[in-house]
Amino acid sequence: MSENLIGVDIGGTKILMAVTDTNGTVKKRVEVPTTDDTPGEILLKICSVITSFGRCRSVGVGIAGDVDSERGILRFSPNLQKWRNVNIKKFIERNTKIPTCVENDANCAAYGSYVIDGRRKYKNFVTITLGTGVGGGIIIDGEIYRGSTGTAGEIGHITINPSGPRCGCGNRGCLEAYIGTHGIKNIAKQLGFKADKVTPATIAAAAQKGDRTALSVYKKVSEYLAVGVGSIINILNPDMISFAGGVANNFYFIEEHFRRELAHHSFKTPLKHVKIVRTKNIKNLGVIGAALIFPKEPGSHA
């Protein structure tokens, strides 16, 4: 049987499709914009790309939102308004005859990182995505941990200060409220960072040039991040934690202070044990993870 795996990462603005081997090495890669077409039309296009990839063992689809991974149904997605209760698995299997599974995108990223960054050796594994929002995925004993209703791993919504800033979710003081894009902008403004437009990109560019205010923004970010990650270490005692997402591109601004701060917020034994890394492949992590999630024995997934 072919060891080629297909990954599909359906995002709000683009769809990535790739062929990888079982270690997550990308062999082919196709990117198309996400259009305003119906889910059926978009899925048909995806199927035609899948077919063009030739013989493959499986298809894994990653998508943001509430996914019923046992049945392969996307119940709801915040980024794709038209997609409601779409049986992605059934659609792709009918049209391509290739066994398919569907998974939440944060879980795909975690599984991809578990394979690429941890080489399947670090069995209890957490990936934290630092982007517009702060997300996460948990691997327990080498398998995606979805929790009881599929919403586990919402690491961005740990409360790190109940009287902190309002979060998009309605709560106060979530980790995401501090270090999601919106939170970082607020920190920058509070610290008096000046730029035509205050964005993670302009802050990063300024820090690159040694701008002190920009660097102090990262210092604050690393402190908040350490509070959240410290709790994760004390609760989950994982083997490895990896960072993904856009902000992780600038992990070198954060890393040193983050590690120092982390020692204040987590127990010594689990802290000494856990390896903390930035993922090696930020750009393709989602699509690679999607390709890899398919279980080794087709059919064992349901």
Next chain:
Amino acid sequence: MSENLIGVDIGGTKILMAVTDTNGTVKKRVEVPTTDDTPGEILLKICSVITSFGRCRSVGVGIAGDVDSERGILRFSPNLQKWRNVNIKKFIERNTKIPTCVENDANCAAYGSYVIDGRRKYKNFVTITLGTGVGGGIIIDGEIYRGSTGTAGEIGHITINPSGPRCGCGNRGCLEAYIGTHGIKNIAKQLGFKADKVTPATIAAAAQKGDRTALSVYKKVSEYLAVGVGSIINILNPDMISFAGGVANNFYFIEEHFRRELAHHSFKTPLKHVKIVRTKNIKNLGVIGAALIFPKEPGSHA
């Protein structure tokens, strides 16, 4: 084979031993004080009680501290200074010829609650012990989740406010620093609670009589507890959370406000799903859990 299980709960002040059935119903129960004797002397006494219990399938030992549960060794215990690297499993098996396993006491409590309170139906399960300290144990897919170095479940050491009060662990603003015994006393003093001695017991007694200050202490406690539990729900998305430990005796002072607050700190779907209960058997939870932890197939544990 006999379905009688023996549990041993070795605490800093007393040792509980019990015979239970596989549903955790206690058939016999013996309590002896923990003496200052050597571990060997104490374990010999335990073995003689075990032998007096008659024919039993297994022995499970629960003990506070750093336990290597695969090998049955207590590496270190904060309550039992003389106990260092004691192979409890080997000692008991040699002296009683009954297969034995050893587990951290918080994990025993969680497993006991999983069986007694959840009847093994709520597969992803968290127990939070509210006592001098705040501890926890996690059950994932029906099995104790120990993490990678055996320290998972330190729910008392989630940081709920990085500029909060100093915790015994050295960190600031841990959940335990707010609602462990010491934290509760501080809240009571801050709110002006008056008593000869400010203890959880005097606060509970006053609350029982309708004392407003005492009730407001519980209100604060429930707010802090909700922050920590909200994060647990968002990270782990469990089926059930149970409360154990002394303070849980007064859960009815906390419950209503706690549930209201919890809605602010956790996502709707996992909150709606999770059942939150006080354990039915606070007094014997540790020893029952210890009895129940032994795996169904003797020998499958190592």
